[in-house]
Amino acid sequence: MKKLWGISVAIGAMVAFLLAGSAHAGKVYKMRYSHGLPPQHYMAQIQAKWAKLVEEKSGGRIKIEVYPGGTLVNDKHLFEALSTGSVEVGGIYNFYLEPNVPEFAGLAPFGVAWNHDVNVAVSESFAKKKGPAWECAKAAEKKNLKVVAWLPWGEAGPRHGMAGTGKQIILPEDMKGRKIRPLGSLAPKVYKVYGGRPVYLSGAELYTALQRGTVDAVLICAAHMIQRKLVEVTDWYTGNFPWGTYVSTIICVNRDFYNELPPDLQRILFEAGEECRKEINETGYLLLNKFLEQTRKLVKVHILTREEQAKWTNAAAPFVVEFVKSKGPGCVRVYNEVQKIMKEFGLPYHFVQK
Template sequence: MKKWMLGLLLTVVSIFALSACGDEGDKKADANTSGSEDGYESTTIRLAYNLPQDHHIAVGIENFAKEVVERSDGKVNVQVYPAGQLLSDKDMNQSILSGGVEMGVNSSTLWSSTVPAMGVFDVPYMFNDYSAVGEAVNGEFGDKLRGAMEEKGAKVLMFADYGYVQFANNKRKLTKPEDFKGLKIRSIGDLPSELIQAYGASPVFMGGGEVYMALQRNTVDGATSGTTAMLQRKYDEVTKYLTVNNYAYLEFLLAVNKDYWDKLPEKTQDLLTEVAAETETWIREQAEKEDTESAKALEEKGMDVYYVPEEELDVWKEAAAPVRDVFIENAGDLGKELLDLIDKK
């Protein structure tokens, strides 16, 4: 009887022991699964840009960084270096490609020296309205550009709409292409320089932060830029005339060093992609509003603003036609494919 009771007792104890081990194993498995699904690996991403901090793209980028940090509980730490503190716009791309900085924001115009097809945004009078740009970059057009960038070593996380580009100068009102003759105009890249020459002026390339002083010292007579940056960089203090002809639609790219991106955990990649998509939408919504309001503000500050009538744009387009040929020559088959995609719209 005693042996029977002892055997029963040992059996019960064994069952409880096995059950406890099983529960403990389940708990450990659950803990490991939770860690892989819910946690982020710690990493620090340096993000540089050269725009004024109150520009709508800069505001969007700052919020992008903040959201990434908050949603990862601080594990994905995005350190932002604004307004050229770390890199000038002229040095940005090479730093991204070499891994000198993990992430950066720069114009499609400046990226065109590395990926010539990026110059498509500078082909004069390609995009008639704001919505057309969003449709293009979120479709086959944008996919082709993203692929070309990745081949060079940079992944595009976001197309950030800067808005339309205009001309300011301190010599005379520009009401037709012939009025450009003899002027020295600050350019922002190769194709804008071609356009400036097609209109009869001389292009002078310089970074955004150098323009105010150059205008003040008459090193240049005018500059091409968006009205948002003109307002924030106080062009109204050093130029008199503004011509609004919407000749190009400038994009800025939030790009990541491709090798760095490929080594990030998938969970971190998904977070960055998600927040970038949300930010891109917000920035696009701001572009039209900011263009309109900044042009009005410049006029209120004393600039003589001339809006080229729609019925007169054909003259401007005809004079700019050679620039399209230069783009195709530089960008090759991909450039022609991109133009064909836009022409079909």
């Protein structure tokens, strides 16, 4: 009798397990994906591809509705929406993560000049689960975000810069009296020293703000000149800016929602992210080169020389160490990890003592 009872219990447990697995297998998980870019933007398209890949790889067990252009949540409020779970997934910029996850501030403070190789290497550190991007991703979990993809824009070098109206900004002293949109929290301090006035805007506000004179200049990449049509409301573009925030779109899932997913679906989010990361690393900077050439035909373009770039780097230098240290040991660790990569590629580097 005891033996039969034991067999019955074992069978019952197995049936319950199989039923639970069957319920998981049959459940459809719906996700709303928010980002701030117009649908035609090349980085919007790679995010749309990620969503499509996830749906395909999951066999329809995950359904993702993409809301571009800040139509669901404004960029500036996306962190809060993701961390609280009012939005399940979103593409958030690294500089919008910085205020709440200070490790992101160590990637490239204003005045640090990456090249394309560094841009790629930082993103690869996420895939390898070792290095600066991975450190940032681990820190984001403490804020209830699960990073599943790291998509760099490929904008290092001439492909990123400043655009504006009126007198072209080439040297730090050209900022005097100008209203400028910053990225990251260090840039405004440098602006103010040289008489500039920081004006905070989301990407969706750039066109109108430049058109109305709310801002005189903005830090952007060459894609925005064409895909956000900023060539229509600017007079010039200055490339090769060490602007201190080499933008990456970080795909984050609300951690509570992520933890509800079965392990196989969790893996799919990362697999799709890795496919998209590799693709954008190969194609992003080439697209930006094309946008830069188009920009040359429509507005005045100046690419900073090494000497001119060094003046910006030197202007920021007194602030960098203090800034990185003020953000805490995690930020210092990430900053130094990036500096190791820069050293490997023969670029100027500087370590901050903990």
